[in-house]
Structure formats: structure tokens, C-alpha cells
Amino acid sequence: MAAVLAPPRDDHAAHPRPHRRPGAARRRRSLAWFALLAGPNVVLLVLFVYRPLVESFYLSTMQWNLGSPVARFVGLGNYVEWFTADSTARVLTTTAVFTVATVGGALLLGLALALLLNRRLPGRGLARTVAFAPYVLSGYAVGILWLFIFDPRYGLMSTVLGWFGAASPQWYTTPPWPLVMVVVVYLWKNLGYVALIYLAGLQAVPQDLRDAAALDGATPARTLRSIVLPLLAPTTFFLLVTMLLASLQSFDIIKAMTQGGPLGSTTTLMYQIYQEGFVNGRAGYASAGATILFLLLLAVTAVQLRYVERKVHYA
Amino acid sequence: MSVQTPPRPAAPAPATPPPSAPPAAPVARRGRSPRSLLLDGGSLLTMAVAAVVLGMPLLWMALASLKRPDELYRTPLQWLPERFDVANYAQAAETIPLGQLFANSVGLTVAGAGLKVVLGLCCAYALVFLDVPFKRAVFLVVIAALMIPPQITIIPNYTFVASLGWLNTYQGILVPGLASAFGTFLFRQHFLTLPASVLEAAQLDGAGHWRRLWRFVVPMSLPTVAAVGLVAVVTEWNDYLWPFLVVDHPDKMTLPVGLTLLQNVDGMSNWGVLLAATVVVTLPVLLVFLVLQRRLVAGLTTGAVTG
Numbered sequence: 001m002a003a004v005l006a007p008p009r010d011d012h013a014a015h016p017r018p019h020r021r022p023g024a025a026r027r028r029r030s031l032a033w034f035a036l037l038a039g040p041n042v043v044l045l046v047l048f049v050y051r052p053l054v055e056s057f058y059l060s061t062m063q064w065n066l067g068s069p070v071a072r073f074v075g076l077g078n079y080v081e082w083f084t085a086d087s088t089a090r091v092l093t094t095t096a097v098f099t100v101a102t103v104g105g106a107l108l109l110g111l112a113l114a115l116l117l118n119r120r121l122p123g124r125g126l127a128r129t130v131a132f133a134p135y136v137l138s139g140y141a142v143g144i145l146w147l148f149i150f151d152p153r154y155g156l157m158s159t160v161l162g163w164f165g166a167a168s169p170q171w172y173t174t175p176p177w178p179l180v181m182v183v184v185v186y187l188w189k190n191l192g193y194v195a196l197i198y199l200a201g202l203q204a205v206p207q208d209l210r211d212a213a214a215l216d217g218a219t220p221a222r223t224l225r226s227i228v229l230p231l232l233a234p235t236t237f238f239l240l241v242t243m244l245l246a247s248l249q250s251f252d253i254i255k256a257m258t259q260g261g262p263l264g265s266t267t268t269l270m271y272q273i274y275q276e277g278f279v280n281g282r283a284g285y286a287s288a289g290a291t292i293l294f295l296l297l298l299a300v301t302a303v304q305l306r307y308v309e310r311k312v313h314y315a
Numbered sequence: 316m317s318v319q320t321p322p323r324p325a326a327p328a329p330a331t332p333p334p335s336a337p338p339a340a341p342v343a344r345r346g347r348s349p350r351s352l353l354l355d356g357g358s359l360l361t362m363a364v365a366a367v368v369l370g371m372p373l374l375w376m377a378l379a380s381l382k383r384p385d386e387l388y389r390t391p392l393q394w395l396p397e398r399f400d401v402a403n404y405a406q407a408a409e410t411i412p413l414g415q416l417f418a419n420s421v422g423l424t425v426a427g428a429g430l431k432v433v434l435g436l437c438c439a440y441a442l443v444f445l446d447v448p449f450k451r452a453v454f455l456v457v458i459a460a461l462m463i464p465p466q467i468t469i470i471p472n473y474t475f476v477a478s479l480g481w482l483n484t485y486q487g488i489l490v491p492g493l494a495s496a497f498g499t500f501l502f503r504q505h506f507l508t509l510p511a512s513v514l515e516a517a518q519l520d521g522a523g524h525w526r527r528l529w530r531f532v533v534p535m536s537l538p539t540v541a542a543v544g545l546v547a548v549v550t551e552w553n554d555y556l557w558p559f560l561v562v563d564h565p566d567k568m569t570l571p572v573g574l575t576l577l578q579n580v581d582g583m584s585n586w587g588v589l590l591a592a593t594v595v596v597t598l599p600v601l602l603v604f605l606v607l608q609r610r611l612v613a614g615l616t617t618g619a620v621t622g
Contacts, residue, residue: 030445033524038441038453041434044494049460052471059470066474116362121355127362129608130370136604136611138553140571141596144578145376148586156375159392188369196616249466252555252571256578270466277470278560287470294467301462 059287066281078288095268101183103243110194118202132192143256146185175265178258182266185253201235241304269293380591387586403591412565416573427489428547435498440528443506460496487561498543505539542614552600570596
């Protein structure tokens with residue numbers, strides 16, 4: 001580094017002309033470099049993110065089957081069909097139940113786990129590793145693994161339930177158990193992530209605030225409610241948004257475990273898009289579903305952006 | 316707070332201690348100690364139970380993959396395999412081309428993550444260190460892409476890739492996911508913190524942009540590069556929906572897609588084989604996680620810090 005910094009300043013001042021060529025040529029060279037370095041990424045983004053987004057809106061106005069040479073413009077017809085379809089209420093209910101259960105469950109259990117791991121206990125590093133591990137694994141593989149655990153006759157779950165004197169529900173076949181099963185697996189996979197983010201938030205809570213509360217005679221529960229939770233609010237909000245976005249888009253676990261069934265009882269909006277588009281081949285109709293999902297996700301993001309902006313303003 | 320006040324006078328801390336008693340502090344500490352010990356003990360137990368419950372499924376997968384069929388379907392449950400039998404792995408490799416799938420997954424993951432990091436680094440360098448008028452607009456194009464969920468684009472991307480003749484090809488799996496929005500964003504954040512003096516010095520020394528990027532900027536950004544790279548590795552390896560849609564020839568499949576094939580061929584009649592393949596899918600990522608835990612976790616949780 002010293003060698004790089006060696007040329008003294010007056011050396012630079014002595015030859016101002018040959019190095020600095022202001023004006024058009026320099027600007028053109030900057031542009032060329034910019035195109036070379038940023039170009040590929042931007043072209044890929046336009047081709048595979050922005051173009052399909054616009055095309056998806058367009059396709060949603062067409063009656064068109066995947067691979068078919070004929071497409072017919074139907075305006076908002078696909079949307080009208082979606083909103084009036086018998087299945088829509090069921091899909092929306094399933095999506096809502098799945099989303100609320102996974103997001104709410106992950107936040108609650110993740111917070112509890114984080115509070116536990118925040119205590120100076122021996123072995124908490126190992127516990128943290130074990131809790132986080134499922135988050136990095138393939139959702140499809142995890143689904144298969146849990147399908148075996150849930151096997152009503154030979155599965156680990158039925159044995160564990162047996163210890164408590166409970167008989168195993170028909171996890172595969174009788175609603176609402178298939179949905180419960182998918183939610184449990186989703187929670188298991190994401191719990192460690194939520195706990196870790198909460199843990200980071202907890203470590204930012206000043207210890208002297210807690211000490212002061214304890215001196216004032218506050219019980220641990222009271223300290224949690226009045227001091228820790230309010231200070232964790234930004235973390236909770238971040239996790240709420242992140243988990244909402246992830247949950248609304250989740251696919252792999254459902255595909256591996258239930259394929260949206262039985263009787264559509266685990267078909268979320270995301271799964272419906274896949275099913276209509278690629279199983280039934282109704283690409284136009286599926287695109288309308290994709291647009292609806294996109295608007296839903298955009299609404300969540302918009303709320304987040306607004307909140308973040310406000311935080312910046314008042315910080 | 317008022318709720319808390321009444322019990323306090325009743326607490327055994329009288330204003331006038333007996334003359335023989337030592338100062339109040341040790342009494343208070345001795346009074347707290349058993350309770351906090353109990354709390355610690357309870358916490359420890361809860362944590363142990365949580366760790367066992369959360370860790371059991373993975374252990375169970377590994378154990379089950381080594382059991383013979385008659386051991387798998389036994390009631391009451393048989394916990395450990397009688398001997399470590401790799402027959403399930405052999406049969407999985409017979410049913411689907413497991414070796415080929417593994418090679419596909421490794422190749423696509425390495426290529427995909429590598430290219431993604433390079434694209435992100437180049438783009439972020441241009442956005443930070445090059446002086447062009449429409450830089451801000453390009454940056455907006457990059458970060459706005461973060462808000463477009465990939466799931467929304469699958470149908471048009473599928474028809475596009477099909478029209479290119481890229482179904483059942485490696486580039487069909489790889490190229491649509493290469494664009495880096497998240498990585499570019501993180502790299503840019505980091506580049507903005509780099510000392511300008513070093514880069515100015517490099518420029519004075521006659522280093523061009525290419526050299527400045529790879530010899531100065533990247534070596535000063537290695538933790539960020541590692542975090543983004545590891546996240547990309549894990550995402551590419553686990554990616555399911557897109558490769559599942561694009562590929563239906565077993566030779567071109569990735570491991571998670573191969574799992575679907577095995578599931579369809581073998582049904583759910585042969586759990587041992589299916590779980591052996593599941594181990595093959597999950598173990599490599601698990602090892603990467605265990606070895607590079609801190610960097611990977613840093614990458615996966617960065618959103619919480621920047622977002």
C-alpha cells in the first residue's frame with residue numbers, strides 16, 4: 001500500500017495534462033465501462049424480471065393455454081372468473097390460515113426460543129446451531145422427511161403422540177390435518193431464522209434498562225412486557241413483513257407433502273397459480289392469479305417502505 | 316408500575332436488621348440465588364428439550380435411511396438400525412441417476428453462485444465508482460427488482476425459455492436466475508464505506524477500472540463477498556420450482572427435482588430409499604452450514620440489518 005501511495009502530490013500537479021483529459025472522450029470511456037460492468041446484470045434483470053412481470057399482466061387478460069398457438073383477449077375475464085369461482089373462497093381461506101399460522105407461530109415460538117437462547121446457559125451455541133440448521137435445507141427434502149415422520153402408522157409422530165396417550169390423526173387424508181402438518185413443517189424450518197433475528201434484537205436491549213426495572217421490583221414477565229417487547233418492536237415488524245412475504249410465496253413444502261390436496265385443502269394462492277398454470281395449462285388464468293398475489297405482496301412491501309421512511313424521518 | 320408496589324414493603328428486607336445480621340446485600344443475594352438457580356435449571360431443561368425436538372427430525376432421517384424395510388415398518392418403533400446398511404442408497408442410485416444429479420447440482424450451484432457474485436460485484440462497482448449521469452436510475456432499476464417475487468414471473472419466463480429451446484438444458488435452469496439484485500445492493504452498501512483514498516491512489520498509479528475492482532475493491536470486501544456467495548450457494552442448491560418446471564429429463568435434473576422423480580417412481584411404499592436420497596440432498600448444505608456457519612448466517616440475516 002505504501003508503494004501505491006508513494007507519488008507525492010506535487011508530482012501529480014506537475015503533469016496535469018496527459019492524465020486528465022476532461023470532456024467528451026473521458027465521459028465516453030466512463031460510459032463504456034459502465035455499460036460493460038453494469039450492463040450484463042441490468043440486461044438480465046430486464047429480461048428475466050421486468051419483462052416477465054409486464055408480460056404476466058398482459059397474459060392475465062388473455063384466454064390462453066400453455067403451449068397453445070391461439071390466445072384470445074378476454075379483458076378482465078380471468079379476474080372475474082377468479083373472483084366468482086367456487087374454489088376462490090377456499091383458496092383464500094387456506095392462504096389466510098396458512099399465513100397467519102406460520103407467521104404468527106414463527107414469531108411467537110421464535111421469540112420464546114430467542115429469550116431462552118439469550119440466557120447465559122451452557123450449550124446454547126449448540127442449541128442455536130441445531131435450531132438454525134433447518135433454515136438452510138431444501139424445502140422439498142424437508143417435506144419428504146416430515147412426511148415420513150407424520151406417517152400415521154409407522155411415523156415418529158404417532159409414537160410421540162402415543163406417549164401422551166393420543167392417537168395419531170389421519171395426517172395425509174383428513175382435513176384439516178394435512179394443513180396442520182404443512183404448517184408444523186414450515187414452522188420447524190423457519191423457527192431458527194426468526195429466533196436468530198430476535199436474538200440480535202435482544203442483544204441491543206440495554207442491560208441497565210433491565211437492571212433498573214429489576215431494582216424497581218419488576219418481575220421478569222413485567223420487564224418483558226414493558227421494556228423488552230416495546231424495544232423489540234422494529235425487529236418484530238421486520239420479521240412480520242419478511243415472514244409474510246416468504247409465507248405467501250411458499251411452495252416446496254406443500255408440493256412435497258400434499259400437492260395442494262386432499263380436496264384442495266392445502267392449496268394456497270401460490271400453489272393454485274402453479275396448478276392452474278402448469279398442471280391444468282391455463283396460463284392466462286394462472287397469470288391473473290399471479291397478478292393478484294403480486295398486488296398482495298406489493299401491499300405488504302408498501303406498508304414496510306412507509307414505515308421505514310417514517311422511522312428515518314423521526315429518528 | 317403501581318401494581319408492583321404493594322408487595323415490596325412486605326418483602327423480607329426490614330429497615331432495621333437484627334444487630335448480628337451482616338449487611339443487607341448478601342442476604343438479598345442468598346435470597347435470590349435458589350430462585351435464579353431454579354430458573355436457570357428450568358431454562359436449561361427447556362432449551363435441551365427444544366434442541367432435541369428441533370434436532371430429532373434430521374437425526375431420524377439419517378437413522379431411517381440406514382434401516383432395512385422390515386426395521387422401518389415395525390411397531391413399536393425401532394430407534395436404531397441393527398447395522399448400518401447402505402442398501403437404500405444403492406437402490407436410490409439404481410432408480411434415479413443419483414451421481415449425475417449430484418454432479419448437476421454441484422455444477423449448477425458453483426456456476427450459478429459464482430456468476431451471480433461476479434455480476435453483482437461488477438454492477439455494484441459501476442454504480443459506486445463510475446461517474447455517469449443516469450447512475451441513480453440504474454440503481455433504482457436494480458433495487459426495485461427486489462420487490463418482484465420470482466414466483467410471479469414463472470409463466471412468462473417458462474414460455475420465454477421454451478421459445479429459446481432451453482427446456483431440459485443447463486442454461487435454461489441457470490440463466491433466468493442469474494441477475495443479482497440482492498447481491499448488488501449489499502455490495503454497493505459495502506463499497507460506499509471503502510476509503511476513497513486507496514482507490515484514488517490506485518488510479519494515480521495507473522490501475523484501470525478492471526484492475527481496481529479485482530485488486531483493490533474485492534480484497535477489501537471479502538466478508539461481504541463470502542456472505543453473498545454462501546447465500547447464493549444455498550439458494551441455488553435448494554432451488555426447486557424453477558428447475559422442476561424447466562427439466563423433465565432425469566439426466567439434467569438437480570437433486571431436489573430428482574427427489575420428486577424418486578417419489579413418483581417409488582411412491583411412498585419405500586421410505587428407506589426416499590430418505591436415503593433426502594440425506595444426499597440435505598447433507599452437503601448441512602456440512603457447508605456447519606463449517607462456515609458464521610459467514611452463512613451473517614449473509615442470511617443481513618436483510619434484518621439493512622432492511
